[in-house]
Amino acid sequence: MSSSNPLGNQAESNGQLLPERVAELAGELSEAESPSLRQRLARQIAQLASRSGQATRRGFQSGRATARQGLQTGTGAAVRRVRPARDVAARRARPAGEATARRARPGRNAAARRIHSGLDAAVRRMQAGSGFARKGVQAGRSATWRGVRVSGQWLTAQVLEMAPKVPIRAADTLRVHYPGLEADELADRLIHSAARASAGVGAAVGVAAALPFIPTAPVELGVEVLALVAIELKLIAELHEVYGMPAPGAGAQRMTAYVGAWAERRGVRITSSGLALAVGSPLRRKLERRLVAKAGQSALALAPLLAGAVAGSLVDHRETRRLGNLVRDDLRKRAAQR
Helix, strand or coil: CCCCCCHHHHHCCCCCCHHHHHHHHHHHHHHHHHHHHHHHHHHHHHHHHHHHHHHHHHHHHHHHHHHHHHHHHHHHHHHHHHHHHHHHHHHHHHHHHHHHHHHCCHHHHHHHHHHHHHHHHHHHHHHHHHHHHHHHHHHHHHHHHHHHHHHCCCCCCHHHHHHCCCCCCHHHHHHHHHCCHHHHHHHHHHHHHHHHHHHHHHHHHHHHHHCCCCCCCCHHHHEEEEEEEHHHHHHHHHHHHHHHCCCCCCCCHHHHHHHHHHHCCCCCCCCEEECCCCCCCCCEEEEHHHHHHHHHHHHHHCCCCCHHHHHHHHHHHHHHHHHHHHHHHHHHHHHHCC
């Protein structure tokens, strides 16, 4: 079995073999019937997170660090501008108060003018500081959005590299593995197996995140998302096989079509211009948004203690089942119309 033949840790640690290894483990996990084998494979995915290191960290941490710097700069500048304004107001108000006491009624108007002048200066300085702080917050938000975009772009590149490596069973092989089942029954069986595999990944990553010697959020999150997408791509491709509508082409071209179907939440659609996943294309942007949303859902697995394991398992199971049902219903409708 391929899982018993580990790849080089050094290669995995720098991300060179991450998509290939995730695709291999996710494929085995989707097909595993033994609970003990499923648990072992899910644990291997969680362990892979701890060795994937630098490539995943760069994608998720760069935006967060930049956002923190932007917010700190804006806040610090605001504090520096507000303090002098407050001090000036105090200095101006104090002489005015003393003048009022000495001059009593004749000097009251002059004191009031000086007090108002000091307060006006303070307000102007505070407004200037607040404006600078707002600019700092806006810069921080902009940097955070750039970080999210970087994360989405990184995940998209990893998914497109991983997709051709996901093992797909042809229709004949599926019917050998699940003899005597009609198309809808076989589709339901595949959806159940994929949802179970996703739940195992969410639980394993949640458990790993609760342990002190396993690296924290960004690493686990990146690998978990890739593993879940691999499971769901395998499910989509095999549902197309079940209903006799495999994507045209071969190898990478077919899997790219299934990546598009994953982003669209429906069966493969090939237009006259083909399937466009070029940088900046609408479909690629949708894929990036889907992956960022997937990462947000998977973040539940990183909750404190073992609560993340439960949340990750439930959410991943539900989302994979929902996707499978959407694609199956679309393919079933199209098959009935042929």
